[in-house]
Amino acid sequence: MSTTAASDTGATDGRSPEEIRDRYNTIGPITGSLHLDLQGTGEQIVVGIGSRRGVGIRDVRMAMGQALSMAGLRARDVIAIATVDAKQSEEALLELADVLNVPLKFLPADVLAGQQVPNPSPTTERLVGVPSVAEAAVLASDAQLIGNKHTYRGVTVALGRVAQGAPAQQASPGAYAMSTEPGAYDEAYIAEDLGHHGDAEVAPGLVDLAVNVRGAAPQWLQQRLRDAVADLAAYPDPRAATEAIAARHGRPADQVLLTAGGAEAFVLLARALAPHRAxxxxxxFTEPEAALLAAGHEVQRVVLAPPFQIDPGMIPDDADLVMVGNPTNPTSVLHRAETLIALSRPGRVLVVDEAFMDAVPGESQSLAGSPQRPAPNVPGLVVVRSLTKSWGLAGLRIGYLLGAPELLRACAATQSLWAVNSLAVEAALAVTTPEALAEADGFAKRQAEAREHLIGALAEVPDVDVLGPAAAPFVLLRAGGPDPAGVHLRLRQAGWAVRRADTFPGLGSGWLRVAVRDESTSDQFAAALNQAVHPAPQQ
Structure with missing residues (x-):
């Protein structure tokens, strides 16, 4: 809820700002993920933008698309973009204005500094001399701020409605998650960030409790992959792995599509589907929403409150695409299969992300199916699975979609050629044997025991609430104490990397996701968490 703009006073490749603008003026409007053919809402919106130097057009478009979607607005409502004059060499902003075919206003920093913004950022003021570029740019354009700012990967967006005789609407102050300590987060940004992942928390010297992937693949699997390197001269052939996965789930092969990890599955679905109400x-997990927004779809959120249980009645009847995780990241909640089936409707695609289901002993609530327990006959059901979590293969990127053949064919039509490489195909073959499945279930049982030990250790820490019951290889907790927002940073300073969870929609300051590790590590972390929640007074 604060901008992350940084000062930039000239073109970085030798071209003047005029030359850059001339280049984009000759291109003409281009279409893309914003879907400019959509009908507008009748509003007249000014978009204020603050950004880091050199930010890419994809991130700028994603940030604005998310902000408009969450405000119930559309790209055609935008009549102008405004920013600080130091940004006149930023090609991404020039291209965005060209995409929308609207003017790009560069406002002097002293004019922006004179605006009374609701969410000032000390960091931005130090870097740019303006407490909030995005908000100040809206206000200096004689527009009324709409809600709070939105930030995505270094781009902060504020929306303003052009005044039409109505009184100005004051935006409410937002919460911050920031630090100017060396080595910590150097920017102020709003909590919610669809592009933030646990691997961004990891750094040398920190104990990794942020990434929810097994530390390393078992030795036998590593050796099999090493042996497969000799065959890399051949193009990947996914047919055998597809057949093996189909047999593992008791399905015909045309109901399986291999993907480069679960994340690619969401991108393919976003490209293949054209939902009226998603x-x-x-x-x-935020990647499904990010993929939909990047593909130009509007997204409606149903935000659950603790303990994060689903009520099917909360879903709009006309929703034709519903996405949910099971067990859910980051809450670790395992929803009953019957509850998820109740979300289905004629004409609706129901996507269930089961990336962590193989961490549940017996996979009792899975909708993927098995030879012993066939998948339920639910029209429109699509299941996303990952093989990277329990097998320590995040760098290899291997997952798959399970669903109706016609939908999978539509997804495959948007997939890049040979998206799943030969080693990933070999891994899929290796981990779907009966012996590997038995090993995975045994690992899931050991993880469940380690998770209960972690929960017990955390229960001893005052002012810390642990969400339960947990079913995934991580737990969600909420820290209290005198400074919940500072717990994450104090843990880093003490040598612990955990996943800050305030970047997930519906969660706020003090929420943390902690990966399950061995009992000794969990005990040490609980002690460190106690110190972070109850810091000693500063001398």
Whole structure:
């Protein structure tokens, strides 16, 4: 809820700002993920933007698309973009204005500094001399701020409605998650960030409790992959792995599509589908929503409150796409299969992300199916699975979609050629044997025991609430104490990397996701968390 703009006073490649603008003026408006053919809402919106130097057009478009979607607005409502004059060499902003075919206003920093913004950022003021570029740019354009700012990967967007005789609407102050300590986060930004992932928390010297992937693949699997390197001269052939996964789930092969990890599956679905009303059940993994927004779809959120249980009645009847995780990241909640089936409707695609289901012993609530327990006959059901979590293969990127053949064919038509490489195909073959499945279930049982030990250790820490019951290889907790927002940073300073969870829609300051590790590590972390929640007074 604060801008992350940085000062930039000239073109970085030798071209003047005029030359850059001339280049984009000759291109003409281009279409893309903003879907400019959509009908507007009748509003007249000014978009204020603050950004880091050199930010890319994809991130700028994503940030604005998310902000408009969450405000119930559309790209055609935008009549102008405004920013600080130091940004006149930023090609991404020039291209965005060209995409929308609207003027790009460069406002002097002293004019912006004179605006009374609701969410000032000390960091931005130090870097740019303006407490909030995005908000100040809206106000200096004689527009009324709409809600709070939105930030995505270094781009902060504020929306303003052009005054038409109505009284100005004051935006409410937002919460911050920032630090100017060396080595910590150097920017102020709003909590919610669809592009933030646990691997961004990891750094040398920190104990990694942020990434929810097994530390390393078992030795036998590593050796099999090493042996497969000899065959890399051949193009990947996914057919055998597809057949093996189909047999593992008791399905025909045309109901399986291999993907480069679960994340690619969401991108393919976003490209293949054209939903009228897409609904995301939050808090959950943010990549599905990011993929939908990047593909130009509008997204409606259904945000659950603790203990994050789903009520099918909360979903709009006309929703034709619903996405939910099970067990859910980051809440670790395992929803009953019957509850998820109740979300289905004629004409609706129901996407269930089961990336962590193989961490549940017996996979009792899975909708993917098995030879012993066939998948339920639910029209429109699509299941996303990942093989990277329990097998320590995040860098290899291997997952798959399970669903109706016609939908999978539509997804495959948007997939890049040979998206799943030969080693990933070999891994899929290796981990779907009966022996590997038995090993995975045994690992899931050991993880469940380690998770209960972690929960017990955390229960001893005053002012810390642990969400339960947990079913995934991580737990969600909420820190209290005198300074919940500072717990994450104090843990980093003490040598611990955990996943800050305030970036997930529906969660706020003090929420943390902690990966399950061995009992000794969990005990040490609980002690460190106690110190972070109850810091000693400063001398």
């Amino acid at each position: 609904v995301m059940i939050h808090p959950q």
